[in-house]
Amino acid sequence: MKIAVIGTGYVGLVQGTCLAESGNDVVCIDKVEEKIKGLKRGVIPIYEPGLAELVHRNYRDGRLKFSTDLASGIADAEIIFIAVGTPQGDDGGADLSGVFAVGRQVAENLNGPKIIVIKSTVPVGTNAELARRMAEVARAPFDVANNPEFLKEGAALEDFNKPDRVVVGVRREEVAEKLHELYAPFLRTDRPFLVMSPESAEMTKYVANCLLATKISFINEMANLCEAYKADVNDVRRGIGHDQRIGFHFLHPGVGYGGSCFPKDIRAVIHMAQSRGLDPRMMLAVDEVNEAQKQVLVRKVTEHFQGDLAGKTIGVWGLAFKPRTDDIREAPALVLIDALLAQGAQVRAHDPEAIPNVRAIYGDRITFCDRPYGAAEGADALVIATEWNEFRNPDFEVVRRLLRRPVVFDGRNVFEPDRMVEMGFTYYGMGRLVPEPPAAG
Numbered sequence: 001m002k003i004a005v006i007g008t009g010y011v012g013l014v015q016g017t018c019l020a021e022s023g024n025d026v027v028c029i030d031k032v033e034e035k036i037k038g039l040k041r042g043v044i045p046i047y048e049p050g051l052a053e054l055v056h057r058n059y060r061d062g063r064l065k066f067s068t069d070l071a072s073g074i075a076d077a078e079i080i081f082i083a084v085g086t087p088q089g090d091d092g093g094a095d096l097s098g099v100f101a102v103g104r105q106v107a108e109n110l111n112g113p114k115i116i117v118i119k120s121t122v123p124v125g126t127n128a129e130l131a132r133r134m135a136e137v138a139r140a141p142f143d144v145a146n147n148p149e150f151l152k153e154g155a156a157l158e159d160f161n162k163p164d165r166v167v168v169g170v171r172r173e174e175v176a177e178k179l180h181e182l183y184a185p186f187l188r189t190d191r192p193f194l195v196m197s198p199e200s201a202e203m204t205k206y207v208a209n210c211l212l213a214t215k216i217s218f219i220n221e222m223a224n225l226c227e228a229y230k231a232d233v234n235d236v237r238r239g240i241g242h243d244q245r246i247g248f249h250f251l252h253p254g255v256g257y258g259g260s261c262f263p264k265d266i267r268a269v270i271h272m273a274q275s276r277g278l279d280p281r282m283m284l285a286v287d288e289v290n291e292a293q294k295q296v297l298v299r300k301v302t303e304h305f306q307g308d309l310a311g312k313t314i315g316v317w318g319l320a321f322k323p324r325t326d327d328i329r330e331a332p333a334l335v336l337i338d339a340l341l342a343q344g345a346q347v348r349a350h351d352p353e354a355i356p357n358v359r360a361i362y363g364d365r366i367t368f369c370d371r372p373y374g375a376a377e378g379a380d381a382l383v384i385a386t387e388w389n390e391f392r393n394p395d396f397e398v399v400r401r402l403l404r405r406p407v408v409f410d411g412r413n414v415f416e417p418d419r420m421v422e423m424g425f426t427y428y429g430m431g432r433l434v435p436e437p438p439a440a441g
């Protein structure tokens with residue numbers, strides 16, 4: 001099939017590339033010229049495991065093209081995906097200006113019947129509104145459909161190629177059939193293709209994110225409670241997780257959720273509810289708990305140094321909002337770094353992929369280190385802010401030697417408290433029970 005994807009970011013580039021890989025002819029369109037020029041030279045603007053190789057191969061084989069020219073990019077396409085950003089607007093709701101601007105351009109350039117699919121996360125009613133706006137301009141018939149994206153950054157290719165489910169929101173059965181044909185190669189092992197109204201599909205995406213964010217805020221609150229009562233949240237997790245009604249997924253305490261989706265999507269739902277006179281008490285609480293959780297690590301570090309961080313050096317491992325991505329949007333690590341700098345501390349930071357993005361914000365206000373050990377060197381404490389795999393089993397002897405003081409704040413519970421204390425570290429986890437250090441002598 002001939003496909004156009006408008007918006008070549010984390011979602012659009014993965015979508016376009018995977019559809020090209022399954023044999024379609026795909027044009028990825030973006031308004032940022034630099035990005036498109038770079039992609040044509042083989043420069044991948046984001047880090048996503050396995051993506052670069054796939055982009056290079058499909059570009060070389062001619063199935064994947066890049067363009068800034070929307071009019072010619074969509075000319076031959078049967079299906080046009082809109083995957084532009086829907087960031088938080090000033091009123092807390094989703095800013096749909098990108099989606100509507102693209103819709104208008106598509107409508108102005110329609111040269112025959114096409115299916116326009118909103119892939120971006122959009123509030124309920126956006127498909128209807130887009131169709132209405134496009135109809136004012138378009139001179140050819142078209143359908144607007146919704147196809148929410150559920151991929152996880154860091155595992156995007158896996159998620160795209162083996163989705164738990166594909167959801168489409170359509171008004172006409174023929175549109176569902178066409179989309180089913182497109183997704184069939186990814187649904188081979190009986191993965192469900194779920195057809196519903198655009199409104200239900202739009203809502204499905206938000207409800208999924210609301211529940212996931214709720215789980216995170218829930219376990220974070222319980223972790224803080226565990227800590228106050230000297231229970232260990234890891235044991236509690238084991239204790240509850242075997243209950244089939246509960247399970248283990250998404251119940252890892254940490255420094256709060258970040259990223260480009262949960263924070264803005266939860267606020268968009270709050271806005272949607274309030275716009276209809278409803279009081280979204282749970283989502284307000286989820287958001288509030290999350291904001292507070294980002295301060296928990298800051299408080300631990302500040303209290304350890306008795307409020308005096310001036311002149312202290314703090315090593316930070318992990319900057320991205322989660323492992324296996326370079327995305328730092330709303331990353332909790334940045335909240336921590338801001339607080340450390342504001343209190344006069346120096347920061348030495350390492351992340352396997354996110355350093356260029358963080359450098360663009362902080363410049364030389366923090367020291368960036370190519371290797372994790374570099375960030376520990378001469379530091380008064382080490383903070384783990386993102387649980388990259390390579391941080392899980394370092395040479396602790398080397399870490400202890402490099403640190404000026406063997407203090408570790410483990411914001412993601414990647415280390416075992418008993419072992420850390422045994423090795424001579426002063427250890428802080430998130431809701432973990434930390435044994436007393438062995439008596440001296």
Ligand SMILES: NC(=O)c1ccc[n+]([C@@H]2O[C@H](COP(=O)([O-])OP(=O)(O)OC[C@H]3O[C@@H](n4cnc5c(N)ncnc54)[C@H](O)[C@@H]3O)[C@@H](O)[C@H]2O)c1
Pocket residue numbers: 006007008009010011012029030031032035083084085086098101102119120121122149150151152153260261
């Ligand atoms: N990132 C994720 O993990 C994820 C997962 C599921 C859903 N989503 C949703 O998908 C959408 C896109 O997210 P993203 O993370 O890929 O965003 P992104 O910011 O990485 O990419 C958006 C791209 O759209 C381009 N763009 C914006 N306006 C344009 C226009 N008028 N014409 C052409 N290009 C334009 C931007 O230049 C950018 O390259 C959002 O609605 C988001 O909520 C994201």
